[in-house]
Amino acid sequence: MKRIFTFILTCTTVAVYAQNSSKYQLVPFVKTMIGTQRMGHTYPGATVPFGMVQLSPETDTISYERNGKYNPDVYKYCAGYQYDDKTIVGFSHTHFSGTGHSDLGDFLIMPSVGKLQLNPGTADDPSSGYRSPFSHDEEYSEANYYKVRLAKNNITAELTTTARVGFHQYTFPESDDAHIILDLMSGIYNYSGKNVWTYLRVVNDTLVMGYRQTNGWARNRTLYFAMIFSKPFYRHGFKSYAPKEVYRGFWHKFDQTNNFPEISGSQIRAHFDFKTTEREQVKIKFALSPVSMDGALHNLVSEVADWNFDKVKAQGQQLWEKELSKIAIQGNDELKQNFYTAMYHAMINPTLYMDVDSLYKGLDQNIHKASGFTNYTTFSLWDTYRALHPLFTIIQPDRNADMIKSMLAHYDQSPEHMLPVWSNSANENWCMSGYHAVAVLADAAVKGSNQFDAARALEACVATARKRDYENIGTYIDLGFIPDTSSGTSVSGTLEYAYDDWAIAQLAAKLGKKDIYEEFIKRSQNYKHVYDASTGFMRPRSSEGDFHVPFDPLSTSNGGFIEGNAWNYTLFVPQDPEGLIKLMGGNNRFVNYLDSLFTMHLPDKYFAETEDITRDGIIGNYVHGNEPSHHVAYLYNWTNKPWKTQERIRMILPLMYKPAPDGLGGNDDCGQMSAWYIFSALGFYPVTPGSDRYELGSPSVDQAIIHLDNGKNFVIKVTNKSPQNVYVSKVMFNGKEIKEHYIKHSDIIKGGDLIFFMSAQHK
């Protein structure tokens, strides 16, 4: 709790940096610093809901490689910012929120005064470059607003955004030698060779355009920009940091170092120079486009008409207020900070990927026009199919339908003819296992969305799931499981395919496609093929069927699994908990198994190999910081001890979510961690996307109203609530007691009152 107190203190006592956001009810509860320390991998900068621009500080820009190999230190900088760092390198325009692998960090801007330094310098010696020390005491952030004093030169930086435009406001001291540096080399998860090509054109003394083309997580990615200064620069220049090339051509006819209008290469830094008076503000509007420089300029002039920073900030915050207010909760400030920051993190991704004229780049690397939908990218589907998209199905049904249309466009344009696995910026990066887009499509269809072509969706699902040459799908189809000889993650792969297959079957059933239903409902039982009754765990097998020896059910790295060990992954049968319980020996043995998971001691050596999370992200051997167990606490609902679900949820909520920089026990993963929080705090959770059921848990809110798009309200009331009263003695929906351990989506969208009656004693 000390950490929380410190954080609140920091935000409230530095009067000079306090801002008045009193016109908003909910925006003040968004604490963008949550998750910026340790493993949360969130960023504190400015963005609007689902915006294309994420304008945020980089506290370091270390390379993905060291001595020609992977540099594990880069992992901390997935979102560019680490709370413990003491310097800021600059402000770049694109960031993933909460990911465990990374890319982006495009177009880093940094103001400075005095002798021009085009290298960032080191954290240990910020005077060696353009980076600046800073203090959290002189840093302040809100949704769509970030402010910091750069101590080295006493420059105050303020950032805000529209959907496609980053708006910078730099307050300079008096100087004859003020600079805005634009570093096109800089990037997140950079390595030599990642920058394929960058280009910069100075159109006039206030307008600059260009692009950055990278070969990273996204293999063929180009992002274009247009940048307008509020004040003309009197001088500009570039420097190329690429190794000297054999071929130089005839460009020596110009002095390219001095006010030259264009440059290109793989390693370019530029500077724009000003003379400033005391407290003079130099502002920059920086627009992005996935299509072209002209597209970026068009986006810029369409979205921001003038130089009113506060207006742009306010417009973005109004957008946040609108999105946040879709769920109005009651509770104390800490709860609201957790809840609305979770709402904020849940509505950053997927991100807009389309110009104002509806043009976007497709997976086929051609330019397309989005007809009848808004195109999105940044689909971290292994994470977000679980709770984030189900949350959108309730509070963002239109956007969720557009996201599905974006996935179907992806399918149409994909060279492999597959739905997205982990897609970003017109590229597929194939990160993580399964083909979980199918769960998003099935979930939306089963829950009644008619905003997309379900038949086309089914076709895309089936084509993806029959893609024999993708990650052992062929052997999975032939053998009914993935053999350990084919894959180092054979068990988690098998289990995830089986669940996804079940989701496809649900979509097929919905459409009356019996053959497809039969094919995939059969596949969905493949989870049984990797269960070893002798040890009671899901376990790697050879293609001959022999279980792999040795086998350590606590180990994540020992083969068979990804981001989870056998203890956790054995429970990954969300499509058939009854079957799983039967397989594992029935109710009592299953309850014991769950109890053990939450209470056993995980020796340190196993923690060290558990990816993506802090020690705090683990309860016993239950790993909340990774996603595969996100449904696990709800599995007690299928036993004779559903009260243990209630108990576990109320235990997990405060342990894993705290309103502090290190408040997240693991990567937020594009909002999945936050979506788990939102559902669980409200008292229910979608254990099985693709069904219309939500498992009931134990709410932590005092009350909540979900304002549905159909105009109705779904109200969650909690009687007799207290920190101790974690047990639910009764649940009433619209005056009728719910006897089951779930509610249906169709109930929620009808609107009405869901009343939890709380107790300190379980039934």
Place this chain on the structure above:
Amino acid sequence: MKRIFTFILTCTTVAVYAQNSSKYQLVPFVKTMIGTQRMGHTYPGATVPFGMVQLSPETDTISYERNGKYNPDVYKYCAGYQYDDKTIVGFSHTHFSGTGHSDLGDFLIMPSVGKLQLNPGTADDPSSGYRSPFSHDEEYSEANYYKVRLAKNNITAELTTTARVGFHQYTFPESDDAHIILDLMSGIYNYSGKNVWTYLRVVNDTLVMGYRQTNGWARNRTLYFAMIFSKPFYRHGFKSYAPKEVYRGFWHKFDQTNNFPEISGSQIRAHFDFKTTEREQVKIKFALSPVSMDGALHNLVSEVADWNFDKVKAQGQQLWEKELSKIAIQGNDELKQNFYTAMYHAMINPTLYMDVDSLYKGLDQNIHKASGFTNYTTFSLWDTYRALHPLFTIIQPDRNADMIKSMLAHYDQSPEHMLPVWSNSANENWCMSGYHAVAVLADAAVKGSNQFDAARALEACVATARKRDYENIGTYIDLGFIPDTSSGTSVSGTLEYAYDDWAIAQLAAKLGKKDIYEEFIKRSQNYKHVYDASTGFMRPRSSEGDFHVPFDPLSTSNGGFIEGNAWNYTLFVPQDPEGLIKLMGGNNRFVNYLDSLFTMHLPDKYFAETEDITRDGIIGNYVHGNEPSHHVAYLYNWTNKPWKTQERIRMILPLMYKPAPDGLGGNDDCGQMSAWYIFSALGFYPVTPGSDRYELGSPSVDQAIIHLDNGKNFVIKVTNKSPQNVYVSKVMFNGKEIKEHYIKHSDIIKGGDLIFFMSAQHK
């Protein structure tokens, strides 16, 4: 003459490769092999007039670099083909015609059978790779048609084109293991790092799309393609030859080596595999686009509807017949071969740079739509302003206007706000001196073209000529010459600027812009500032005005000049021959100077430093193989011995132009050498583009009819013609004797009869 005989023999005796082109009157006289040996730098492959595609064999693809430095051997391969070579590497889709620096060679295709070899191998050991030996006995080419038997595998390759599509026809032997190799690494003037990025997507078993992005002579160049096979390949694969990268991502989930649909990287080769029966033809339609892969596919389906190779060939040859027939000459076959091959080479460049939907990439790297004009690129203006564009003014006025509009679009889009110097593929490469686009614009305007906005043209000319920071323009303006301390080509630079300035003055005069006229007519006299009366040569000076010591008027490499020594460049005052003659001491001394130039002995050591030409390209010290002296033989017209112009021209014509592979005495330079031939063979030449005058020479044709676009004919008749009768005793135009040594453009476009009366004795 032996060489000529050999060539004619080769083309006529190999019956199996002879083609029937009898339906065309003029196409049969085009000998595309002319200039492919030694320094001509032409290519023998297929193209249509001004086409985007130049589909031609590469006999070698050696690198621009060797041991990290310039490799002078690369120079031979500016057009990819050298007649003396014994092997063919493959067939690529883009080639410059006659240039002395290079780029392109995009998308090399090679058929093979047997064991797959993805490396080209070496010329010494073609079995070491996919290249094949070939013989000129089994090679045949026409305008828009090329055929060769690839001896290694007995595959016959045939090539033809439309404007934007290369059409390949490969006749295979029977094989279970036939391949079409697509080498995306290959290129002309390649070096490590030139290929910035290449991308390939296999859409289905007959359609492949992709692009190649290079950093070469064109700094930011991307060319897209779409490729359709006539027969489905049963297998395909790729290999990346890039150094192993640190970052590989998650693509290992696929077996990318086996039928994988997409690949990208800087060094990629692909193969498409077939089973073929004896004499089975596999055809490929390969379309280009400067805009996108979709654009290329659109171009493909728009231009070629079916698989009829002969129809496509015929359509292109009809286009050639139409263009060639703009000038109908009479003469023997050798003359017609020279003339119509010159016509052919003159109408290859500039090249189309626009999709069928009028989209193209601009200098600003944005996509533009050409409204009201056809967009062209490949402007080798230092060469082509002299005679090629003046030729277009007569026989291609509409295209020339479109070229000017393309140059004005270039100006609008140029980051430097300048007209093109040497531009290609949405890039400026700044090759060679001067800003000669102004001469093209002025020439067209002065000659009455009203198809473009002359006021805008003047604005562009003035902006370009006032660009102080480009190649010493600032010091040139300030001092009236370029000092040798600022430039290694200070004299040629000064002389060319002075001429260009004169051209701008003419355009200003035409538009009544007196101030601009005064400014530039004054600048046009700057040639006098580098004349050294003590030696009688134009000579490098310091900024203080001292002439540089030592000074060797025979040396090209000794400072002050480019592609010409002081002897030649001293005569480069086409805008003011009278003034030059006065400066050089009057008529007699000037005649003596010219005589000496043509008759003196140039010691071998100076030849060695004369660029771009063979020994045959020099007559005495007169260098015809480079452009700066192209007007020189006509300068006698300003003296009392104009008959010496007639004599020299008739001497130069047969010496410098022969219907043989080594028939060109120097680089054809995008048609400038050929345009010189065409004018001179007809009996007149545009010594001073920007004036409406053509100097009269001595025609080598028996008769010629220029079919003008206005429907009129300009007929050149030659009476008493013989090889000995090189002198013109009288010239009549429409029944009236011409007393001056020139005719006017306005006379030509009126149509009528120009009659040369020839004699063995000069007047």
